[in-house]
Amino acid sequence: MKENNIEELERQFQEKIDNDIKIEPRDWMPDAYRDTLIRQISQHAHSEIVGMLPEGNWITRAPNLRRKAVLLAKVQDEAGHGLYLYSAAETLGADREETIDDLHSGKAKYSSIFNYPTLSWADMGAIGWLVDGAAIMNQVPLCRCSYGPYARAMVRVCKEESFHQRQGFEIMTTLANGTPEQKAMAQDALNRFWWPALMMFGPNDAESKHTEQSMRWKIKRQTNDELRQQFVDITVPQAEMIGLTIPDADLKFNTETGHYEFGEINWDEFWQVVKGNGPCNKDRVDARRKAKENGMWVREAAAAYAEKRANRNKEKRA
Numbered sequence: 543m544k545e546n547n548i549e550e551l552e553r554q555f556q557e558k559i560d561n562d563i564k565i566e567p568r569d570w571m572p573d574a575y576r577d578t579l580i581r582q583i584s585q586h587a588h589s590e591i592v593g594m595l596p597e598g599n600w601i602t603r604a605p606n607l608r609r610k611a612v613l614l615a616k617v618q619d620e621a622g623h624g625l626y627l628y629s630a631a632e633t634l635g636a637d638r639e640e641t642i643d644d645l646h647s648g649k650a651k652y653s654s655i656f657n658y659p660t661l662s663w664a665d666m667g668a669i670g671w672l673v674d675g676a677a678i679m680n681q682v683p684l685c686r687c688s689y690g691p692y693a694r695a696m697v698r699v700c701k702e703e704s705f706h707q708r709q710g711f712e713i714m715t716t717l718a719n720g721t722p723e724q725k726a727m728a729q730d731a732l733n734r735f736w737w738p739a740l741m742m743f744g745p746n747d748a749e750s751k752h753t754e755q756s757m758r759w760k761i762k763r764q765t766n767d768e769l770r771q772q773f774v775d776i777t778v779p780q781a782e783m784i785g786l787t788i789p790d791a792d793l794k795f796n797t798e799t800g801h802y803e804f805g806e807i808n809w810d811e812f813w814q815v816v817k818g819n820g821p822c823n824k825d826r827v828d829a830r831r832k833a834k835e836n837g838m839w840v841r842e843a844a845a846a847y848a849e850k851r852a853n854r855n856k857e858k859r860a
């Protein structure tokens with residue numbers, strides 16, 4: 543295509559975005575917009591699926607039947623989110639198997655938060671409250687993302703995340719009001735998950751290589767730092783309400799700005815985890831790889847059966 547034609551298509555594309563008209567799968571879009579979405583959506587899908595592992599670890603050890611049923615439902619929801627998201631990536635021409643292979647080879651990322659271990663039952667509370675809380679903060683703006691299928695998937699995902707956040711906060715509230723040992727367990731979980739939850743929003747804006755362009759394309763509607771600040775502002779009073787202490791000596795409320803100021807995130811730790819050197823990276827990827835290998839015979843049997851049926855139907859029609 544001639545260069546001026548491309549320029550005109552790009553101009554029309556940006557005009558649609560500026561007027562908040564959704565981009566749909568068959569619409570023309572710049573290659574870089576498609577690639578950015580495939581990267582973000584497939585990594586988001588991987589995060590949902592890998593995110594099942596730390597909580598799945600506690601299903602058999604939930605303290606009672608109600609807790610077990612709720613946790614099971616939550617973990618199943620995460621599988622559903624992963625499936626919507628892989629489908630959304632497919633509408634852009636991504637091959638699901640290839641994106642999953644990229645996860646297994648370490649080429650594709652997934653959220654840093656899932657590379658931390660879940661050591662006690664209180665971690666189920668901390669994950670629901672903080673991790674799903676951070677996920678909602680990040681995903682509500684994605685419901686207004688310029689790409690239609692992603693935005694629509696996020697509407698349903700956010701409704702479910704909000705139930706997840708509440709179940710986590712309920713676990714934390716119960717533990718914080720329980721015996722001294724239970725309260726200590728809740729505090730320990732908060733201590734371990736607070737900083738990794740802040741890291742979920744990604745690098746500071748000045749270090750974020752994709753934010754500026756993604757904001758122009760309205761894939762991202764708020765920056766990493768804006769969302770992180772909103773999360774801190776909402777979550778600190780919740781911790782106070784249940785009598786737990788945020789593990790940050792520098793945390794203080796600024797009455798002039800109306801925001802909490804917080805300490806420096808350990809970015810070295812963040813990048814180590816993102817690069818694959820976190821406490822559980824190897825276990826997480828190994829578990830996903832094993833799941834694929836162990837399920838291979840089921841997929842092969844289903845494919846063979848589908849082929850057999852198709853051949854039988856062809857013979858009948860002949």
Ligand code: BYC
Pocket residue numbers: 581582585586587589590591593594620651652653654655673674677680741742743744745749750751752753756762766816
């Ligand atoms: N962990 O330029 P930046 C969930 C990477 S799951 C790992 O700011 P961007 C849930 C980033 O990918 C939560 N990597 O990037 C499930 C980029 O590397 P690449 C997942 C991170 O894309 C189960 C590089 O750093 N949510 O909700 O503009 C149970 C530079 O970053 C992280 C989503 O995926 C990180 N934390 O912004 C409970 C939401 N942060 O790709 C809960 C959708 C950054 O160039 N995604 N990186 O190799 C997003 O909103 C954006 O992709 C991010 C990063 C805000 C995460």
